[in-house]
Each structure stands twice: as C-alpha cells, then as structure tokens.
Amino acid sequence: xxxxxxxVVAVVAMIFVLWYAAAVALNAPWAQDRAKRAGVxxxxxxxxxxxxxxxxxxxxxxxxVVAEIWKTTALKSVTSxxxxxxxxxxxxxxxxxxxxxxxxLGIALAVGIVFNRVMDMSVxxxxxxxQTIPILAIAPMIIVVLNAVGISGLLPKAMISMYLxxxxxxxxxVKGLRSPDHMQLDQMRTWNAxxxxxxxxxxxxxxxxxxxxxxxxxxxxxxxxxxVGELPTGAVAGLGARLLAGSYYGQTIQIWSALLMAAALAxxxxxxxxxxxxxxxxxxxxx
Amino acid sequence: MGWIVLGxxxxxxxxxxxxxxxxxxxTRSVALAVxxxxxxxxxxxxxxxxxGFDISPVLLPTPTAIAVRFAAxxxxxxxxxxxxxxxxxxxxxxxxxxxxxLVAVAVDRxxxxxxxxxxxxxxxxxxxVIGMAPILVMWFGFDWQSKAAVVVVMVFFPxxxxxxxxxxxxxxxxxxxMRTYAAGYWQMLFRLRLPAAMPxxxxxxxxxxTLALIGAIVAEFFxxxxxxxGFRISTSVGQLALDLVWAEIVVAAIVGSAFYGGVALLEKxxxxxxxxxxx
Numbered sequence: 001x002x003x004x005x006x007x008v009v010a011v012v013a014m015i016f017v018l019w020y021a022a023a024v025a026l027n028a029p030w031a032q033d034r035a036k037r038a039g040v041x042x043x044x045x046x047x048x049x050x051x052x053x054x055x056x057x058x059x060x061x062x063x064x065v066v067a068e069i070w071k072t073t074a075l076k077s078v079t080s081x082x083x084x085x086x087x088x089x090x091x092x093x094x095x096x097x098x099x100x101x102x103x104x105l106g107i108a109l110a111v112g113i114v115f116n117r118v119m120d121m122s123v124x125x126x127x128x129x130x131q132t133i134p135i136l137a138i139a140p141m142i143i144v145v146l147n148a149v150g151i152s153g154l155l156p157k158a159m160i161s162m163y164l165x166x167x168x169x170x171x172x173x174v175k176g177l178r179s180p181d182h183m184q185l186d187q188m189r190t191w192n193a194x195x196x197x198x199x200x201x202x203x204x205x206x207x208x209x210x211x212x213x214x215x216x217x218x219x220x221x222x223x224x225x226x227x228v229g230e231l232p233t234g235a236v237a238g239l240g241a242r243l244l245a246g247s248y249y250g251q252t253i254q255i256w257s258a259l260l261m262a263a264a265l266a267x268x269x270x271x272x273x274x275x276x277x278x279x280x281x282x283x284x285x286x287x
Numbered sequence: 288m289g290w291i292v293l294g295x296x297x298x299x300x301x302x303x304x305x306x307x308x309x310x311x312x313x314t315r316s317v318a319l320a321v322x323x324x325x326x327x328x329x330x331x332x333x334x335x336x337x338x339g340f341d342i343s344p345v346l347l348p349t350p351t352a353i354a355v356r357f358a359a360x361x362x363x364x365x366x367x368x369x370x371x372x373x374x375x376x377x378x379x380x381x382x383x384x385x386x387x388x389l390v391a392v393a394v395d396r397x398x399x400x401x402x403x404x405x406x407x408x409x410x411x412x413x414x415x416v417i418g419m420a421p422i423l424v425m426w427f428g429f430d431w432q433s434k435a436a437v438v439v440v441m442v443f444f445p446x447x448x449x450x451x452x453x454x455x456x457x458x459x460x461x462x463x464x465m466r467t468y469a470a471g472y473w474q475m476l477f478r479l480r481l482p483a484a485m486p487x488x489x490x491x492x493x494x495x496x497t498l499a500l501i502g503a504i505v506a507e508f509f510x511x512x513x514x515x516x517g518f519r520i521s522t523s524v525g526q527l528a529l530d531l532v533w534a535e536i537v538v539a540a541i542v543g544s545a546f547y548g549g550v551a552l553l554e555k556x557x558x559x560x561x562x563x564x565x566x
Contacts, residue, residue, distance in 0.1 A: 007403030015407075026426075058426065118302075118309040121318065122325035133540040136417070136501045140508070140524050141532050145346050220413040227415050231508055239418075247421030247509050259418045266414050 019062055026058040027051035060253045068257040081237070088261055090238040094154050094226040095269070098161020099219055105162065106169025106218070107211075113170070114177040114203070115195075124174075131167050135160070136228045143229060157229035157238075164225040165218035172214025176207025205284060212277035219269045227262060239265075294335030301328030348530040356530040357537060363519070364538050371516040372542055374431035376503035379438025384495055387443045388488070391450035392476070405451060412444040420506040429510045437506040442495035449494075453487025454480055486561050489554040496546045500539065 024047070031050040035042045042050065052061040060068075069084060076083035109127070112119045139160050146156040180202050188198045230240025239258045246255035301324055308321050330350050336342070337349045344352060357364070394400050420437050427433035457480055465475050507517025516535050523531045 004402070007399050007401075008406050009403075011400070011403035011407050118305050118321075121309050121321040122305050125322040126326060129540075129544060131497060133536065133543055136505050138520065138532070138536055140521050141529065144524050145529075148346055216413070220415075224415045224417055227418060228505060231505075243418055243421050244509070247425065250425070252422065252425070255418075255421055259415075259422075262418055263414045267410065270413055 016062060019059075020052070023057065023059045023061045024048055024051045027054055030054065030058070056250050057252055060256050064253055065256045065260055068253045069260060072257065084242075084257065084261055087238050087242050087258070088265060091223070091226050091230065091240065091262070092265060094157035094229065094238070095161055095219075095223045095265075097154060098158035098225060099165050099222040101158060102162040102165030102218060102222060103169050103215065106166040106214075107173055109166070109170045110173030110177060111199075113174050115199075127167065127170055135163050136225070139225075139228050140231070157226050160229040161222040161225035165222040168214040168217040168221065169211070172210045172217075173207055176210030177203045179210065180206050208281065208284065209286065212273060212280070215273050215277075216270050219273060220266055223262065223266050223269065288339070290335045290339030294332045294339060297328055297331040297335065301325065301331075345527045345529060348533055352530050353533040353537065357534040360531065360534065363531075364534060366514050367516045367519050367535065368538060368542070370431060370512070370514045371434070371503050371507065372500070375434030375506070375515070376438055376499045378431070379435035379503065380442060380495060380499040382435065383439035383442035383499075384446045384492060386439070387446035387491075388450055391447050391454065394447075394451060395454045401451060405448065408444050408448040408451070412448055416441050416444075417502065417505055420502070421509045424506060424509045429512055431515075434503045434506045434511075434515075438499045438502040441498045441502040445494045445498065446491040449487045449491030450484065453484030456480075456487060457483045485554075485558045489550065489558065492550050493547060493554070496550055497543060500543050500546070504539070 028047060028051055031042065031047055031054070035050075051057070052064070054060075057064070072082060072084040076085075080086060109123070113124055114120075142160060143156045146152070146159070184202060184206075185198070188202055193201070226238070227240040227243070230238040231244055239262050242258035243255055246252070246258065304324050305321050308317050308324070311317050334349050334351060337347055348356075394404055417437075419440050423436045423440065424433045427436050461479060461483075462475070465479050470478065504515075504517040504520070507515045508521055511518040516539060520532050520535050523529070523535075
C-alpha cells in the first residue's frame with residue numbers, strides 16, 4: 001500500500017509546487033505593472049502574496065480556485081443560477097442520458113455485429129471511420145439543427161454524448177462477445193444449447209470484464225461531449241456554459257473552478273463504474 | 288413520391304448485394320466492396336429522403352448540394368485547412384507527442400517517479416482536458432499558437448502513459464540476455480526497449496491523431512482569426528449556410544482518416560515483426 005501511495009502523493013505534491021510557482025511567474029508582470037503605477041517598490045514576499053491573490057489572474061493559485069468552489073457550492077443555494085452544483089447537475093444529467101443511450105446503442109450494434117456476418121462486414125469499418133471524424137467539431141451544428149426542429153434542452157447535448165460514447169462500447173463488446181474460445185463454444189454445442197442460450201449463458205457473462213473497461217472510457221467521453229455540447233447553446237447553464245462565460249469576461253477563477261468541478265465529476269463517475277465492476281465481477285466469481 | 292420509392296429501391300438493392308457478397312469466400316476485394324456498397328447506399332438514401340420529404344436545406348442539405356458547395360469554395364476550404372490542420376493541429380501534435388516521448392524516456396530511469404506518474408497520467412487522460420481551451424486561448428492569443436497549445440495539452444498524457452507502459456514491455460529474459468552481451472543503458476534502450484515499445488507508442492500516436500484534430504477545431508470556438516475550420520463551422524451555422532458546414536466536415540473527415548491511416552501505415556512498416564501485424 002505504502003509503495004503504491006507514496007509515489008502518487010509525491011507527484012501530486014510536485015504538481016502543486018509547480019502550479020504555485022507558475023502562478024507567481026505568470027501573474028508577476030501585472031503585479032509589477034500595478035506597483036510601478038502606484039509608485040511603490042515590491043519586495044519579493046509582497047510580490048508573491050500579490051500574485052496569489054489577484055482578482056483576474058492569468059493563472060489563479062490553487063487556494064483561490066478552492067475558495068471559489070467552496071463559495072459557489074456550499075454557500076449558495078442549490079437552485080441559484082450562480083451555484084456550481086446547479087450547473088454541474090445540468091451537465092451531469094446530459095452526460096448520464098447520453099451515456100445510457102450510447103451504451104444501449106453500442107451493445108445493440110455489438111450483438112448485431114457478432115451474430116450477423118453482413119453487418120460485421122458492412123457496418124464495422126464505418127464505425128471505425130466515424131471516429132476519425134472530429135465529431136465535437138460539428139456539435140454546434142447538431143445543436144442548432146435539432147433546436148430548429150423543436151428538440152431542445154437535454155436531448156441535443158445527450159445526442160453528442162451518445163455519439164462519443166457508443167464507440168468504445170461497440171469495440172469492447174464485440175471483443176468481449178467473441179472472447180469465449182472454441183472449447184467453450186463446443187461444450188455448449190455438446191449440451192445442445194440454442195443460439196439464444198449460448199448468448200445468455202456463455203457469451204454475455206464472459207463479455208462483462210470487457211464491457212466495464214469500455215464503460216469507463218465511454219463515461220469520460222460522454223462528459224466531454226456534454227461539456228462541448230453546451231458551448232454553442234448561448235451559454236445559459238452547465239459547466240461548458242460556465243467555461244464560455246468565464247472566457248468572455250476574463251473570469252479565470254471561474255473557468256478553473258468549472259474545470260476542476262468537471263475533473264472531479266469525471267473522476268467520481270469513473271470510480272463509480274469501478275465499484276460496480278468490482279461488485280458485479282465478484283458476484284459472478286470472475287474477480 | 289418517386290424519390291422515396293427510389294430510396295427504398297436503393298436500400299433493398301444495396302442490402303441484397305451485401306448479403307450476397309457476404310456469402311462469398313472472404314477475399315480482399317469482397318472485404319473492401321461490402322463497406323463501400325454500404326456507404327454509397329447510405330448516401331443515395333440520404334439524397335432521396337431529403338428530396339422526397341422536401342427537407343429544408345437549412346436543416347439537412349443533400350449530398351449533391353454539399354458536393355457543389357465543396358467544389359465552389361475550395362479556396363476557403365484550403366485556407367481553413369492550412370490554418371487549422373497544418374499550423375494548429377500538426378505542430379501541436381509533433382510538439383506534444385515529441386515532448387511526451389522524451390519525458391517518458393526520462394521518467395523511465397526513476398522507478399519512483401514512474402509509479403507515481405502512471406496513475407496520475409491515467410487519471411488526467413480521462414479528464415475533460417478540452418476545457419483547458421479557453422484558458423490557453425487567453426494565454427497564447429487568438430492565432431494558431433493557442434490551438435497548438437491545446438493540442439499539446441490534449442495529446443501529452445495519452446502519449447506519455449502509452450510510452451511509459453511500452454518501455455516496460457520487455458521481459459527479464461530479454462534484458463538479461465542484453466546484460467550478458469554487456470550492453471550499456473543506451474544500447475539497451477535503442478536495440479531492445481524502444482523497438483519493443485513501438486506497438487504501444489503507435490497506439491498512443493493513433494489515439495493522438497483524432498485528439499489533435501478535435502483540439503484544434505474546438506479551440507477555435509473560443510476565439511480565432513477570421514479563418515480556420517472551427518471558426519468557419521461556428522459562423523456558418525449562425526448564417527444557416529449548412530452546406531458549407533458539411534463541406535468543412537467532409538474536409539475534417541478526409542483529413543482525420545488520412546492522418547490516422549498514415550500513422551497506421553507507418554506502424555505497419557515499423558512493427559512488421561509484431562503478431563498483430565502478421566495476421
């Protein structure tokens with residue numbers, strides 16, 4: 001345990017040291033400039049104190065970001081438009097909806113590909129090709145077009161999340177459903193199992209480890225999709241909207257707090273899938 | 288009505304052709320023909336549905352309209368391609384992958400750092416790094432430098448994690464053999480460990496190709512000079528010039544596939560010895 005934790009703690013500590021140092025370096029010109037206009041000479045300790053406490057710094061210090069997160073989560077009511085919890089919830093709901101749709105589509109496609117030779121040969125290359133298209137780039141068009149036909153709110157964002165998240169699921173599930181080897185399939189045949197029984201009793205259970213691995217990737221991708229999907233909606237609500245509004249008004253602390261919130265959300269969601277994975281595989285006797 | 292019937296006919300013909308082809312023995316040409324027929328059928332059905340149901344070009348232009356627009360505005364498309372792909376994505380890709388590779392080789396000498404950096408790198412690779420875009424646009428200005436910076440940040444960690452893992456891919460037997468040859472650190476690195484790491488490195492490089500394009504285009508939503516694919520897409524959506532948007536998407540798709548395909552070809556040439564390439 002100590003062998004595993006200590007290096008990680010050391011690396012994280014190093015990142016924080018670098019962050020503070022970078023904050024001094026990046027914010028110093030502005031502090032110096034202001035001091036010169038006020039006609040005072042800054043000592044080094046004053047300079048450092050100033051760079052870590054500016055209103056609109058180029059790079060806010062970690063404690064400023066944490067203070068901002070604390071202020072906008074714990075001290076604001078959840079329904080307030082200035083509450084980060086409110087914005088996170090909007091993004092989270094789009095992420096989860098898109099993730100659910102993407103997972104369903106991915107599993108359905110994978111089952112089709114494994115059981116239908118025509119689908120395998122015709123659809124699979126296009127699924128791979130579809131991911132070399134930078135789909136995030138057309139997110140604004142999808143949002144605007146869906147808005148024009150009367151679909152607005154949660155669904156357009158969820159569609160983008162779905163497009164990003166179905167791919168890892170398809171690839172993982174196709175691999176997983178094909179993972180039983182000839183011996184096992186032959187065994188099923190000697191038991192006179194139908195195709196249906198082979199699927200439910202052998203193929204599906206043995207695909208579970210692959211499914212969970214790809215679900216983690218899909219969840220992370222789905223969050224990215226939801227955030228980018230919020231950019232062109234006119235910046236109303238959601239973490240992506242906070243990013244955009246922050247960049248319009250130069251509110252760097254706000255951008256960083258939204259960014260850290262998104263990171264925490266991603267970490268929590270992926271960790272949640274990890275927990276479900278461990279419980280499921282344990283009960284199936286696979287872990 | 289005629290268009291819808293035509294679309295249905297195209298669907299049935301395409302489907303029947305693929306079912307027939309899939310029964311033939313699997314040769315190279317069959318494996319190529321099936322997805323091509325599928326794609327062509329899809330485009331024909333798209334054309335027929337849009338014409339048959341009279342869908343407004345503001346919502347979904349026909350493939351022919353997109354092709355006409357593409358041919359008419361090659362000048363604009365080329366200018367955007369140079370700005371976004373050659374200046375933004377490619378320079379960021381080279382800098383990001385190159386520096387990640389060098390850091391990985393350096394980290395590899397210190398097992399302590401390696402054990403700490405791998406979990407952190409894996410964690411960061413799963414984060415919505417694209418959110419850094421507005422910050423980097425603020426730091427580096429509106430031109431391509433900020434787009435390259437976004438691409439660097441996006442490709443760095445996936446590349447780092449893959450390279451570090453690849454450098455561990457040799458087993459004790461192989462390393463011991465090198466030691467009996469009295470190989471030094473550098474000889475060991477260049478003759479054994481880097482070649483063995485190539486499949487992992489190329490995996491990272493391939494993931495990074497799509498990330499690079501996405502990063503460069505999305506970063507332009509946060510501010511750009513008046514050219515670039517992301518800029519053109521977001522402004523054309525505002526002007527309801529959807530055929531131009533689709534033309535840009537076609538460019539992005541071609542560039543993305545070519546970029547990925549190029550790296551895959553290079554991989555084939557470099558890692559010809561690996562089981563996955565001998566198939």
